[in-house]
Amino acid sequence: MDDAGFGFEEFSVEMGDYEVRQTGMFDRLWKIGTGGSICGLVLEHDGTVYFGSCNYNVYAVDARTGRLLWKFRTKERVINSSPVFWGGRIYVGSFDYNMYCLDAKGGKLIWKYKTEGEISSTPCLDRGKVFFGSKDRNLYCLDAVKGSLLWKFGTSEQILGTPAVHDGRLFIGSFDRNFYCMDATSGRLLWKFGTQGEVMGLTPPPVAGGAVYFASFDNFLYALDEKSGRMLWKVRTGMYGSSSSPVFHEGCLYHTPRDGTLLKMTPDGEIVWKFTKNEMLGYPLMHGGRIYVGCEDQNLYCISLDGRELWKFRTEGAILLRSAASGGRIFIPSWDCNLYAVDLGTRAVLWKFTCEGSPSYLPPANELFEVSVKLTGEGTEEETRGRYDMGNLEEGQEGGAFYKSRITYQVSTQYREKGKYQSSDDDDL
16 A cells, blocks of 8 residues: 555545544653754853753853853763753753753853653743653652752653743643642642643743633633633644744744644634644744744744745754744754854855754654544445545645645555555555
8 A cells, every 4th residue: 555645536535524633642752862963942142052952961052152061961861851040050950850051151050950760841931930740640849959859740751841931820731631720838729720632832831811822732722810710711733732822922822833833813612814834843932023933844934923924944953943033143953963053134054053963863853643534435444544645635624634744654544445545455454
């Protein structure tokens, strides 16, 4: 059977016959290999760019020249947990189970705190406390200066996302399918809201206008009352889940579900426009009246606030996470092991910093999703499995590749009338 499809050109199917289902818990992070690829948000602070890498290192680079200022080696990969600056210190987590506190100027270790699981959560700093989740299913609150435990809150599944603190309340999602609100001082549960999918939220959930916004792998974007947890609305935003929270900017939400789409939405959940590419998009950066978003197609896109593509910058690797911008330049982390500094006016490369190691292994973006197709006819039911390019579906068809993503997904086909549509390879699948 052709790996790109299995004879869909021979017949037409109403999109109501398609069903997309998730076949297991999201685990792409744990399959990422070692190497020099950059898999985290970039932080620029006071002329220094901070970021982590799959080669176990945290780097500090001069934002003007690209010169290495220091690097700190952990004992495992630094994936998704991104450096945060507070009080002259850098806080970042590692897959070696530790949350690190480093001196921002020299990279010297000040303290580390070990959990019982990998940390992909970006820490949140608020009022002298550092909050973060761990794969050991706990949310931790530490004293930001001493590194001592103040409290921890347990859920029934791993916590990979980034918390947010607003008006003394802490908001965080868990893979147990719940979104939690806690008292940030004591860790006491105030309320929780259940969804039908894992809640990841690798970027902090925004809180604005009395509402907190987050997404789930059940394919919905939610708005809840921040004080009571009552649902205000939910909107379906694709079929392949969401690993990040939306960005709230100038009264609107900007959200990238895992189907190659950037959505602009009103605070009431109405879609204003959608920007679509053929691969999964990263997390948007709002800067200078423009939107900058990376993509697995190796490009960084510059988009106007009305959804028009203005220009793009190509690297040699996927751009999975958010860039940083300052002083007329943007700092782009790429899976090709390079951090690029690009002039926002001329789009010229000012410098690039190369991390040690070759590009890391990167699993398929949506390998846990299966498309089922059921066709009605005469005969006995037969089932086959294959691969299908979702970009072949027409944009706007309900239940299909609504945003015309061309990522390949596993397909399970159930049909009658054995013979015409059955490949000779079907019995081997």
